[in-house]
Amino acid sequence: MNSASKIGRMERFLRDRRGNGSKLLVAYITGGYEGWEAAVETAAAAGADAIEIGIPFSDPVMDGPVIQKASQMALEAGASPASVLAAVPNLDTGVPHAVMTYYNLAHHAGHERFAATLVNSGIDAAILPDLPLVESAPWREAAAAAGIETIMLAAPTTPEDRLADLCEASKGFVYAVGLLGVTGERANLAATATEIAGRCKQVTDKPVLTGVGIGSPEQAVEACSVADGVIIGSAVVRRLLDGEGAEGVGELIASYRNALDAG
């Protein structure tokens, strides 16, 4: 079976919504953090087109203080890949799920085993920010064979020739990293955000979503002047850290949804 060339559920879903003229909104939530399941469900109900579930890792090098803190607290509360994934089949969202975690968890479990566990948990796609294109082939092949779409990250520093290969290799969508730096809200949208999204759009017709550094609905709208959508992470997790719970997350996602729908 040549599953590698098939379009997966995440990509099909996002392409359809884009086709309907909608800008795409993905919410990131740290798995295992207190109340995360309810937050996932309200985020979906409030208009997220897909959910990124973080599996906490001990050494999250692509994450800024907010997601680091949530990850560490989740780990201290006993979160593990198994405990987070076990909860996913019970989540009532109606949208595709990606996991976002770090490569060692996949490496340690073994590619096939990890990919199979994701599939069995109702996960459609995986994002591994410390697995760059040059090192990614063995994982991508195992993931594709199991039916997991691997979402690759394109950085502002990625050179032209690699960008084309990277967009080609990416499944689900292309994750355009909006700035030079780690996750976290910023006061202004970096110039690199629309720049990298634009460069991706020139070489692929897959959905291109910009993430890292988006901190307000206005910035999301600005990013979507070029990108097909945005990923909102730290802003969501900060609501949880601030004790606003699923309700706060729902309100936040609704504000992004409304802004994007209003254009």
Place this chain on the structure above:
Amino acid sequence: MVMTDPTDEGRFGEFGGRFVPETLVPACEELEEAFRDAWNDPAFVEEFHQILTDFGGRPSALTECYRLSEQLDVRVLLKREDLNHTGSHKINNVIGQALLARRMGKSRLVAETGAGQHGVATATAAALLDMECKVYMGEVDMERQELNVFRMQLLGAEVESVSSGSRTLKDAVNEALRDWVATVENTHYCLGSVMGPHPYPWMVRTFHHVIGDEAREQCLALMQRFPDVVVACVGGGSNAAGIFSGFADTDVRLVGVEPAGGAAVGRGVPGVVHGMLSYLMQDEVGQVQEAESISAGLDYPGVGPEHAYLASVGRAEYPSVTDDEVVNAFQRLARIEGIIPALESAHALAWVIREAASLRGQTVLLNLSGRGDKDVDQMMSILGPGNKR
């Protein structure tokens, strides 16, 4: 042959590679190209060695330990990296990388540090070459190496405390990587050991090759032959890689000594963190574990990928020693040879002392990677004033 160049993908056997966020891949490629170019440029190599000589104090001495040798019935020779400027082997690598950074047009250095030796060395190179410098250091380490924090500040560096995770070297590396992801356009990450993404493990070993080259010549001059054993402590593994590389093409026994609480090679489980595939202390699902060692410089759950390779093919061995054995070795060298070693270096000696019976009659070359001034405070709190132990 071992300890030659890695593959184009930066692999030593299966180990190594470049597991960093996509943002940093071009920076690693640029660094690799710049390093290849510089190392082929005689003017660069000459300036490197000139600074190591005039500023760093190289070559470092080879010291015969007469009393210790007699007591152990093992001939012990020390390669005196403790006599280098700033007090450890770290200066070799740092001078190399700072010169390279300048050549690449980068004006700022970031570094991680555990014991503070690499941070002090980096701050020193930055002062020498007029560069900006920021050093990340775990909160726990800042406490136990307070003196080195102040030394870095005197040298003009900014020391940033790291309060995430285990608050030691591992987390300082994470924070330095995060800084680099955001500042890669004007900043060079001056990594302190033979670890991280390609080309670091290879480049850092190359800058430390001078230790092995000198020691080889000094041994030949002294004994007209090689030692039987070369031993060094292993945190990330840079001082060991430096001295091993002078003897890799011989049949000299190579021994890297890990702390019992940070025995990445000893446990032998492969994993990926900090840009490399190597042996890594981790739990049953792959979360990286916290190392626990008396010495801040060895308090690291991973090890450089080339050491993982040398271990996997059986060219080098990696036993571990306990904190107690280290404390005893530290005191013994001070008392009978008049040398206060770094706690890191005392690991290598602790192994020689423990294995003395099996090493009887042999000649052991020990890389004394640093001096112990930085550890005196910590030892005083362990032993108590008066040193009764």
